Amino acid sequence: MGILQETYFAQNSVTVARDLIGKLLISEHEGNRLAGRIVETEAYREDDPACHGCGLRDEVSGMLRQGRGVELYGPPGTGYVYLCYGMHWLLNVVTEPEGTCGAVLIRAVEPVDGLDQMRKRRAAARREVDLTNGPGKLAEAFGIDRTFHERMLTRPPVYFSEDRARPESDIEQSARIGITQGVDRPWRFFAAGNPFVSRGTPSDQRS
């Protein structure tokens, strides 16, 4: 009921990233229900130097080479989960039609359900905002790891859904965070004023 389907994720990554703000991320893994309202996302696209998988298509033959990020050309709605800095799992959902490279990174959510289990998984979190105010943190809180890589996120146990109780909030836009390439593209979206938005600084404002 209200689960976002493959046709939804088949849109332009930037469109999906903006529209996912206010939607719910839900996990029914291991008998617990966890839910979070998405408050921060980033879009990654083909012909985008920050995107894993950029440059895998041979310009002459049109054929795909193997390499990191080739999964981003796969079916929309697929999970793309990878290890960042050797320690943190980051959750993406594959976007754009199959055969086109793209993904949306889920950077932060506001906890809605299952906070007790989130606290157990996030032992380092002293304040409630630290449960899920960053891409590595929310993945840990939700128990997302490599076992969700290349799994469909259009049905349980992990999926996205509409939010009936979706609160009003303005959506702001900025450069993406933590990247050194593609800094000029304002493809980060976040809910204005929401305390669960991550602490990162947009890449075009760093010294």
Place this chain on the structure above:
DNA sequence: ACGAGGATGCTCT
């Protein structure tokens, strides 16, 4: 409140 530095593993040169 804020910034520096370290942890840690995978991919590509």
Place this chain on the structure above:
DNA sequence: GAGCATCCTCGTG
């Protein structure tokens, strides 16, 4: 060996 879509701890003000 360098470079990473990060997070945590421990300094200093």
